[in-house]
Amino acid sequence: MKILALESSGLVAGAALLEDHVLVAEYTTDYKKTHSQTLLPMLAELCRMVELDLKTVDVIGVAAGPGSFTGLRIGSATAKGLGLALGVPLAAVPTMDAMAYNLYGCQRLICPMMDARRAQVYTGLYFFEKGDGQDTLRREMPQRALSVADLTEEINRRGKEVIFLGDGADVYRKELEARLRVPYSFAPAFCSRQRAASVAALAAEYAAQGKLVGAAAFVPEYLRLSQAERERMQADETQREQMRVGIKPENLS
């Protein structure tokens, strides 16, 4: 089973090739160049270096969101294009799940965080369940967009030691330190950002479980509506509310 995985949900661009239990290649950059200029050239270089015949790839793994809308678009469209041309399905791996998988086997609460702007982070809470020869990633709190205040409340309420990773942890470090009432730590650089190899590892599990999606049907999980949709929904809600209390909606346009 050959899995080609792509990660471009945040500042990191990454590509990895996992063949059964061997990580044949991984190429990762965290550099301020747009992913449309890095992701495919990196993939091309990876393929060249390990003499990969793309026709032998079984599954395309992709970080399926949340993340930067632009980053998700580039990664998703690239994965969909590869899936179309190669006639293979996709494994859509939630970005936060894949990030948590960076800390495989860790017995603390794992909290990946991405800066989501608008005073929020994309985050989730995870732990590893010990098994017979292999640990399994479990979701304590599935991925969502939260304020740091709400996130730390979730963590404090659980009262467990926690480890953070992701660029959100850097951006909000002071606020975390001020609010946390549990022991905490921050992952070191080698495992603190999105990694295509982690996407590939979970994609392999999805493939084994038959949790694959057709390239045509795949769309990323943005976790947020567009601004225009949000404003429209708010306007609708205001209108409904005013109708409920008996104000005529004419003045709302």
Next chain:
Amino acid sequence: MEEKDGMRQQEDVWILAVETSCDETAAAVVKNGRQVLSNVIYSQIDLHTLYGGVVPEIASRKHIEKINPVIEKALADAGVGLEQITAVAVTCGPGLVGALLVGVSAAKAIAFAAGKPLVGVHHIEGHICANYIENKELEPPFLCLVVSGGHSHLVMVRDYGTYEILGRTRDDAAGEAFDKVARAIGLGYPGGPKIDKVSCEGNPDAIAFPRAKVADNSYDFSFSGLKSAVLNYLNACRMKGTPVERADVAASFQKAVVDVLVEHSKRALEDLGVKKFAVAGGVASNSHLRAALQAMCDETGVLFYHPSPVFCTDNAAMIGSAGYYEYCRGVRHGWDLNAVPGLKLGERI
């Protein structure tokens, strides 16, 4: 394809073309630049009508949903597999960056995985090349008026891939002015077709709206003054309590736009001594503009070319045509091809 001397045979060139620069997800297969084997367009217009215009983030997300089915249908309609495709062409600018990125990323991945060359195409050059599809005899040099929601250009097409901009809009594009005026008189979005239709019932000489001139380049356009004049007129009617004849406003506004477009085109044709003229872009579907350009060309002995409406709107067949001529000129793009929202006509990246 046989060359003129009949001595040498050239291979047929099949282009798979992708276009996602605004709110249409489109793919096409075009043979040798002029034979359209398939032309699939998914229009998002109903989605954006709710918001009175194109919302970039919504457009980009819809492109992600539609890109594969649209490309797959284009291949199926043409009855070809990716292995028969010679090269993949994609619009890389100008346009909405998020929308462009979907097409560019998907097209790059397909070209890469299928082992095909990649050709980035300028959206407006695509609109101009739309004229080649149904006019097999049309060849450069010719003058082309490009008018759409985002663009108003008067372009001298010197050769395939060689464009000289004579004039452009200083402010609003022609189609943009149509949208804004349509909104002001309550016709809604998209403005072009609605104004075209309602104008048929109005008097184009009812209201004297200004024909803007630009001082330092007589080929340039300016439509924002005209738009303001319409808004001022509507405001004055409101103040005075006089009823607004929508059809008259629409017809008079449209006449002002058409007059300027025709006058500039006519002057450029005379100045350059060019006897072939084409129109392109979404506004090229406007029936009044077409009729006026046709009359001007008939009067001056100029051959007039225009695409069918399906090739005026954003489509990928036109990108396939432009992509073919770029391919023939040896243009190949790398896997780092980026979306360039402000790409200039004739600019090469």
